Amino acid sequence: MSDSQTVPAPAAARGETIGALERLSTRIAFFIAGLAMAAWAPLVPYAKARTGVDEATLGLLLLALGAGSMTTMPLTGALAARVGCRKVILLASAAVAATLPLLAHLDTVAGMALALFAFGAAIGAIDVAINIQAVVVEKASGRALMSGFHGFFSVGGIAGAALASALLWLQATPLIAALSVAVLLALLMLAGSRGLLRYGDDGHGGSMFVLPHGIVILVGALCFIVFLAEGAMLDWSALLLVSQRGVEASAGGLGYAVFALAMTIGRFNGDRIVQRFGARPVLALGGVCAAAGFALAALLPWVGATLLGFALIGLGCSNIVPILFTAAGNQKAMPAGAAISAVSTLGYAGILIGPAGIGWIAKISSLPAAFALLGVGLVAVAACARLVAARKG
Secondary structure, X not given: OOOEEXXXXXXXXXXXXXXXXXXXXXHHHHHHHHHHHHHHHHHHHHHHHHHOOOHHHHHHHHXXXXXHHHHHHHHHHHXXXXXXXXXXXXXXXXXXXHHHHHHOOOOOHHHHHHHHHHHHHHHHHHHHHHXXXXXXXXXXXXXXXXXXXXXXXXXXXXXXXXXXXXXXXXXXXXXHHHHHHHHHHHHHXXXXXXXXXXXXXXXXXXXXOOOOOOHHHHHHHHHHHHHHHHHHHHHHHHHHHHHHHOOOHHHOOHHHHHHHHHHHHHHHHHHHXXXXXXXXXXXXXXXXXXXXHHXXXXXOOOHHHHHHHHHHHHHHHOOHHHHXXXXXXXXXXXXXXXXXXXXXXXXXXXXXXXXXXXXXXXXXXXXXXXXXXXXXXXXXXXXXXXXXXXXXX
């Protein structure tokens, strides 16, 4: 495969090419998205103290972030088709860089809600646009690249949380920490802008909102399950270790760290594995692996088994979402950009709904029972592998 390969029509008709520069810019864009999202997490306790809200009000405030993302995600596919991925990614990244310091400074509930909505809207637009760019670049390259792209999102998340936490640990104010991250985001935007695509999905019908239909509904439903599982690990893994396995509260975050590390390793090896064995078996085995991880974590009352389960969940889930986004970009039921917007929205709904749903199940039964039910959902993902991913040959 050469470093420069002509894009399939109709982009080829414009004389545009996709090569190493576009692949690098796509990786940088995924890194930016992960960095921006994760940098907010260490600032949450400071925002809570500054606004003086209780946990319940904070939860409602955080819904504003999700509401912003859910507002822009369904629209971004059409927007990218009209103005190009490059403009959407750069403008949304600039909005993130501008709003992050506000989140570290505002001290009123109304101001924080508005800033969180804007921040979430920008994050949602970036998420869809980078996946549209990734699908185009992967198609033009003729080989699996999506898992590696998502791996850079994971690395960006680790870097964002680590950078913000380190600055706060060094006694920087939340505003200085946020401004530092914003400057880094701006520098990364400049470094990666040249290879961002000046077009989006050429087959988009032009409507700003297209209801999902056909196979896209199934792909979106599977994304919903996987994002729900990932959200459960973020919100509930520490509580499972502390309340059910007797781990000290200070070490509760170890479970998510194991999960995130396993997912990052899986993603950076995923393209090679998908290229060799095909998307369908990787999707099926990934679902089975994640389901086994949830079963271990739920059923065996030992810390070691629970942590092993978390690692299996991370490995199993690592390549499912990249494969599903590739499937959304390759299906013919609706334009690729609209499909990716729909799949992103449905998947993100899993992150929003998941914490409350798992809490409800835990209340009427138990937290291990909720984790076991998630395992059943991952079995369903594995069972649908044949329908959404064709074997590469």
